Amino acid sequence: MIGRAERVGPPIVIAGETVGASPVEGERLRVGDGLNVAIGPLCSGDEGAIASWFAGLGAETRYSRFLYPLERLDRRLQSALARVDHVDHEAMVARSCDGAAVGIARYIRLGQARTAEVAVTVADAWRGRGIATMLLGRVAARARAVGIERLVATCLSRK
Numbered sequence: 001m002i003g004r005a006e007r008v009g010p011p012i013v014i015a016g017e018t019v020g021a022s023p024v025e026g027e028r029l030r031v032g033d034g035l036n037v038a039i040g041p042l043c044s045g046d047e048g049a050i051a052s053w054f055a056g057l058g059a060e061t062r063y064s065r066f067l068y069p070l071e072r073l074d075r076r077l078q079s080a081l082a083r084v085d086h087v088d089h090e091a092m093v094a095r096s097c098d099g100a101a102v103g104i105a106r107y108i109r110l111g112q113a114r115t116a117e118v119a120v121t122v123a124d125a126w127r128g129r130g131i132a133t134m135l136l137g138r139v140a141a142r143a144r145a146v147g148i149e150r151l152v153a154t155c156l157s158r159k
Helices: 047-055 059-066 075-082 131-145
Strands: 012-014 017-019 027-030 036-041 089-095 101-109 115-122 150-152
Touching: 036 131, 047 075, 047 089, 047 101, 059 115, 089 131, 101 131, 115 131
Parallel strands: 115 150
Antiparallel strands: 012 017, 027 036, 036 089, 089 101, 101 115
């Protein structure tokens, strides 16, 4: 059932903000194993979401995401990851029922106005449920809505 999800229930509120008012702004989904996640845009300055997401990443996952053996987020990087303008830099976040960020997909527009770099990472305990696929689909739709036609990504090859 990887990648399959269904919308469940009414909009929900996380950190005082309604998530789920529309499919564009956010939604509550049931992933393949029956658990619910809420997917919506990261609010600019939501460093708490970045911290909870990073805490769920194992060493190998952190290396795959940052292409460097990053052991902890310093304040500067955490702040930069939480700074989104929803046009040139967008981030979509998947949250568990307790509000912890379990996955984040983002794009950052490159010098060419119609191209952006994209990245997605899901916390180790939440991998294999289709969350990355759902996040990528939503961040790609957001990119398309602001005129981005091409997404590029840097990935590690496995030996």
